[in-house]
Amino acid sequence: MSRIAFLNARLVDPATGRDEPGALLIEDGRIVDAGPMPFNDPTGGKYEIVDCEGRVLCPGLVDLKVSTGEPGDEHRETIATAGRAAAAGGVTTIVLQPGTTPPLDDPALIQFVSRAKCAVRVLPMGALTQGLRGEAMSEMGLLADAGAVAFTDGDRTVGNTRVMRRALSYAATFDLLVAVHCEDPFLAEGGAMNEGETATRLGLPSIPAAAEAIIVERDLRLAELTGARLHIAQVSTAASLDLIAAAKARGLPVTCAVSAAHLALNEIDVGTYLTFRKLSPPLRSDDDRRAMVQGVIDGTIDAIVSSHDPQAPDTKRQPFAQAAFGGAGLETLLPVALQLFHDGELSLAAALAKVTSAPARILRLTDGTGTLSPGARADLCVFDPGAPRTIRREDLLSRSKNTPFEGLNFQGRVWRSYVGGVLAHESAA
């Protein structure tokens, strides 16, 4: 029986709001006890002792939006390399997007990625429509049986409203979660960045902010019509947030997330055609960005995601309009989320809830993931909340280094990550 005792920790359990000095005991990959008092040792010292030296000990992060290149584009990222990056970032559960080659629209593919060797826990989302083509719904029931935790077409919006209605309606039959990327495909076609003064100065084809709100409103209405559980995978505009807040007030079972990049950056950061900051949805105005921060604080936004989307250098070293969308994010999710705590906007527990207990609750994980409850899987993150850090691409473990945060300063450094009680990452410093 493997037993580890974490001593001298600052225990933060976002699910309960607990934030106090204490110790935590795990046995065979499960949390047994956690508390302020040094626990009693009935077995006479048969524990491996980990001295946390006052660092924060919290549940490992749950990241609802992670893309890899496996299968099909392993030069970008494999599930194993994503796992290394995740563990380094304190992320112990990654929820894979189905936009691979081929897309995850077949039960065998769901099983394939679920079984892939990975340092962290892998939960795949299945395709909402066959081939992500937005035409015919996927075998959601079979995919769910194979292990798909939710259904989405990834970064594509189902353009056909009738198809979307039926997919939501069918998902509701089995009470399955549907995650949506909200961007009107006709308005967004060919666009490379947010519409506005910056795009005009740079002469870039652009996407209006309204392209998001239009689909958010459509999908909220369809969720209301069908009774489906809807998760807006990435919200980026103030207008969409107002719609979501109104839907929540009506009692709809809707949740939403924001990416770390959309909390920390705005359209002006595109600067002189920085393709590492070409993201989908595009970085928005600073008014929108501040609305995202406010949405996280007031709870309209449930979770923060990395929206990890590794891209190879050849697809990023291009003229901006030709470059691929997406940024690597697994290793920067925690420091960006901690910014809300350092800015005094949220308590440490409340900030961490956005990347631990809240995403676990959205997925309805019932095994204690995202909490420090006794019996929960021992997925843990131990970090220095105040440690300064400059993001440098060469420090990243992800196979692709396309971080939108290159050169920026944050606070928060992971010391160790544990997945199922096993050490998954230990930082050198």
Added chain:
Amino acid sequence: MPVAGPILPNRHLLAIEDIDRTQCSALLDLAETYVGLNREVAKKRDTLRGRTLINLFFESSTRTQSSFELAGKRLGADVMNMSVGNSAVKKGETLIDTAMTLNAMRPDLLVVRHQDSGAVSLLARKVDCSVINAGDGAHEHPTQALLDALTIRRRLGRIEGLTVAICGDILHSRVARSNIALLQKMGARVRLVAPKTLLPSAVGRLGPEIHHHMEDGLKGADVVMMLRLQLERMTGAFLPSTREFYRFYGLDAEKLALAKPGAFVMHPGPMNRGVEIDSAVADDVERSLIQEQVEMGVAVRMAVLDALSRNILNTRDKALWA
């Protein structure tokens, strides 16, 4: 008198946004001397003797490419033209690869046109020589704005205080963006006249007055600058038809009468006669500066090549550029 020493602050000329009013004026002064030279029988100088200039055009162009070619040859440079068609494999890959290949041939000046905004500055970061932007996507076309400014300054004696109306497809136009920047730097009032579908969002933030009707936009204008309408964009996407555009935004004698008496007409070419401009106006020698723009184009490009060559060292000491 033109400035004898360095004029431009950088190794490259990528955008009007990067240079200030004094530098623009100095370039125009230098260009004036080349207008004189170009009207001589013996037009050749040896300012760029021993230098290699490569025209790298990813988008086809007759006017700009031949203008740069003549400018380079008249200053004594060895000029090579490279046209890389749109058919080339993967656009961006070709861009960087082509840049690295050409760079290895050690040119001194590289004139680049590309269909994507920002592509020329991306390329400029990869090479050791001076890069001149000959048009990148809908971003900038700095030498066009300089030649327009020179044309205006010679005819009207100044730019400060003039009202210039830029009309037509502003949305897709790099010429418009460079001209807005340059004319405003030089103290002119700029008006944009276009239907809403052909105006980029928030373009008013760049400083010009926005008008949607020629009657308002042309009133009292000293110069009316028409832009080329891309015919392939006319198929109902941005405009219902060419005849409807001509009716409301095509420059004919009647609409030109709305401007200041004797106002001048400009067009960067090539023109769509009967679409954005009526032949009678385009060919009116009293009012149309279109041919003069072409002449000024060569002089301005000579001035730009001259100015940039002053920033190139005679020995290749890269450390000084680092």
